[in-house]
Amino acid sequence: MNDWVKVKAINAAELIQHFELSDEAETALIPDKTPHASVEDLVDANCHYDAIKLIAHGLPKREAVWWACLVARQIQTPDTDEHNINALIAAEAWAKQPTEENRLRCRDLGEKTKYETPASWAATAASWSTGSMAPEGEPEIMPPEYLYAHAVAGGVTLAGVLHNADDPEQSLSQFIAQGVNLAQGGNGSI
Template sequence: MTDLVKVQATTAQELLQDIEISEEGQPHLVLDTAPEISILRLMEAACYGDAVKLLARGLPKREAVWWACLCTRDIETPETDENNRKALMAAENWVKKPSEERRLICKQMGEATKFKTPASWAATAASWCHGSMAGPDEPVVEAPEHLYAHAVAGSVSLAAVMHDPVNPEQPFERYLQQGLNLARGGNGKAG
């Protein structure tokens, strides 16, 4: 039994079809049980990047992008440049009311920030949740169903490392608790 009510997958195996887990993380997976078991085991083993990937793939798209936004907002400073502020705001706005117009703004901001920051990846994650990845005059190219989770995982992991480049364990733990709170139906701010 699991209390991750937002995670629709019944086993970790279902989520692993679209993500790769490190060699260090592999022994901690329990494929035929609820994803929560594997996520918690990965956290206990300090395989934080793997736990982030698994949780990002398990969360619904809006919750996953919101998680990326929360982690990105945590590392924002007065020195954060305008494009990254706009990218984060675009992703937050998309979460509040997903629309094609807002998705396109996220796509534009992800490109403007060159896919190098947590804000850039949060905006990119939103832009990969629906709609075409191609330009406006090109044939429609739908994003693969799981692609948003890769951008979310990149955003969350990058935020943790940027928060504390020497010892990212504490931010990883806190961010994973936020993600688990979202998976339990919370707002992600607890933990």
């Protein structure tokens, strides 16, 4: 039985076709298992980055972006610059209300923050979730179906390293627990 009410995939095989697993994860993961069991297997095998990718690809777009926001919020400091603060606020606004106006603000702030921070990747994930990637007035270029999940996974992974450079797996474990909570229908609190 799958207690991940927010994840439509029945097994990990449905999700791993959209990203590349590490060699260690390919050994640890059994594609026919549920996404939840697969994440547990990946964490047990210390394949945290692969577990994050699996969760990001399993969550619906809004929940995935919200997860990236929760993680980015945890690593912001009083020294965080205005553009990154605004990028995170914009991504949170899109996750709450996925309007085109909010998406375009995320796109602009993702570009301003140069894709270098978890907040930047949260905003980029929102901007890659819907709408055209082309500049206004140009022919539409729709993002690939799971491009947002790659941005989410990148932001969550980067946050783990920034949050605790000496032991990123500790932070990543906490962030994975938040993603699991979202997959179970929670709000990401752990």
